[in-house]
Amino acid sequence: MTAIARFGAIALDSRDARHLAQFYRALLDFEIRYESDDLVVLRGSGVTLTIERVADHIPPEWPGNRVPKQMHLDLFVTDLDVSEAAAIGCGAVKAQFQPAPDRWRVLLDPAGHPFCLTMAPNPD
Known part of the structure; x- marks a missing residue:
């Protein structure tokens, strides 16, 4: 099968594109x-x-569905506790609801998008 397209980028909306970009850059x-x-x-x-400015952006609700998350990032880490503290140091907020904190941590970026820090799967 031949691909119809090539993956380009992940795009996130935010009221302040520069601020959210600085968070992900760090x-x-x-x-x-x-x-x-x-x-x-x-x-x-x-x-x-890519971080795109959307003036009327409404942050997703986690874990509810009043404003659905639409998508989220899974970021592989080697130590959940150390990585969580570092992400919070960059400006993330730990979500109150943590469905499996021993396997992954749900955090919110400065625009309210949930993302997960998770241990990388074994390559086997």
Whole structure:
């Protein structure tokens, strides 16, 4: 089977694109490739992450569904406790609801998007 398209980027909405981009830049050690008030493009580890300004952005609700999360990032780490503390140091907030804190931690980025810190699966 031949691919119809090639993966381009993950895009996140935020009221303040620059602020959210600074958070992900610090969290993931990505490089800023383009920056304006309306769009910031980050690149690292073979992944492109774009942050787009949406003036009326409403943060998703976690764990409820009044405002669905729509998508989230799973970020692989080697130590949950150390990584959680570092992410909070970058500006994340630990979500109150933690469905499996021994396996992954749910945090919220500065725009309210949930993301998970999780141990990388075994390559076997």
